[in-house]
C-alpha cells in the first residue's frame with residue numbers, strides 16, 4: 001500500500017491556510033450588504049484581507065486550527081490501520097511546520113501533547129469502505145473551538161420555547177441557538193442541523209452536513225425551504241459579524257433528518273465559524289487531486 | 292482612525308467609548324485560561340503555593356502588565372526549537388471563559404485593556420469601571436493578519452502550559468480593535484443581546 005503521509009500533509013496545509021472558494025465568495029457577497037464605515041463591514045473586510053494573506057503565506061487562517069475531523073472513503077482492500085497511522089504522522093509533521101497549532105490537551109492532567117495527537121480520538125478519523133475500483137477520497141474539516149462551544153442540542157418538546165416535535169419546533173430551537181451564540185462563534189457562521197438520532201450520532205451528523213457545498217439545498221423540498229428560511233430569519237436578528245451588530249449573522253444553513261427512537265426527538269446544531277475550513281483529496285492510481 | 296500607545300493613561304481610557312475603532316501599538320502580554328487561573332490562584336486568592344519560578348515570573352508580570360494590555364490569544368508560534376520565536380497566527384480567543392478572573396486580574400495588575408472576542412460579562416464591566424479599563428474586541432479568526440502586526444516577540448513565560456496557553460510578551464504595531472466595553476458602563480454586547488432577543492421573540496410568535 002502506498003504511503004500517503006506527504007499527500008495528507010499537503011491536504012492539511014491547504015485546509016488550514018486556504019479558505020474554500022465557495023465560502024470566500026459568500027463572504028465577499030456579505031460585505032456589500034453592510035453599511036460602509038460600520039464595525040460590521042470593517043470586520044468582514046479584515047476577514048477577507050486575512051483570507052488572502054494566509055493563502056499567500058501558507059499560514060493558518062485562524063490560530064485555532066480546530067479539531068481535525070477526517071472522513072476517509074477507502075477502496076475495499078486498503079488498510080485502515082495504515083491510513084490512520086499516515087494521518088497521524090502527517091498531523092505531527094503539520095504541527096512542526098506550524099500549519100497546525102498544538103491543539104490536543106489532556107483533560108485530566110491539563111497537558112498539551114504538543115503534536116496534535118491525543119489518545120485514539122484526536123485527530124478524529126471516520127472510515128467508510130467503497131468498492132475496490134473507486135478512488136480513495138480523504139476529506140478534512142478543521143472545526144474551531146469557539147464555534148464548537150456555541151453548538152447546542154435540544155430535546156423536543158421544549159416548553160420554554162414552545163417548540164414541539166415538528167419542523168415548526170425545529171425552526172424555533174435553531175433560531176434560539178443562533179441568538180444565544182451571539183458573536184461568540186465568530187459570526188458570520190454556517191449552521192449544520194440534524195433532526196433525530198441519539199445525542200452522539202446526531203452531533204456527528206450535524207457536522208457531516210457541513211462537508212457539502214455552500215448554497216446547495218437538501219433534496220427534500222420541505223427541508224430545503226426551512227434551510228433558506230432559517231438563514232434569512234437568523235439574519236434579521238441583527239447580531240452581525242463578530243456580534244458587532246449588522247445584517248450578516250448566518251451565511252448558510254444545512255439540515256438533515258435521521259431516524260430516532262419513538263421516545264426521543266433531538267435537534268442538534270453545529271455552528272461553524274466563518275473560518276469554514278474543509279478540503280478534499282482524491283487518489284486515483286498515482287494521481288492525487290486536491291479540491 | 293484613533294491610535295493608542297501602550298501603556299495607556301487613565302485619561303485615554305476614560306475618553307474611549309463603545310463602538311470606537313482603535314489601532315493599538317506597544318507591548319502587551321497574551322494570556323488565556325491556564326494563565327488566568329494560575330494568576331488568580333497563585334497571586335490573588337493565594338489558594339495555591341507558588342512553585343518553581345512562579346515568584347520571579349510574578350515580579351516580571353507586575354512590571355509588564357502595569358498600565359498595559361492582556362490579549363486573550365493562543366497563537367501559533369514558529370521557531371520553538373531555536374527560541375527565535377515568530378508569531379504565525381494570532382487571532383483572539385473567546386473571552387467569556389476568563390469572566391471569573393478578569394476583573395480581579397485587571398485590578399491586581401492595573402491592566403488597562405483586555406483584548407479578545409465575544410465580549411465579557413457584568414463582573415468585567417464593573418472591573419472596567421473601577422480599574423479603569425476597557426475591553427477591545429479584535430476580529431476573531433483574523434489570525435494571519437494580526438500576526439503580521441506583531442513586530443517582535445520579546446519573550447515567553449509559563450511555556451509549560453503549552454504554546455497556546457503560555458504568556459507571550461509581544462510588541463505590536465497598529466493592531467486593529469473595536470472598543471465594545473468602556474469604563475463608563477457601556478457594553479455593545481448587552482445592546483446587541485437585548486435587541487436580538489426582542490427580534491427572536493417576534494420571530495417565535497409568528498406561525499410556521
Ligand code: SF4
Pocket residue numbers: 062063064065066143144145146147148184185186273274275382383384431432433
Ligand atoms: S471560532 Fe473559528 S474563527 Fe473564531 S477563533 Fe475559533 S476557529 Fe477561529
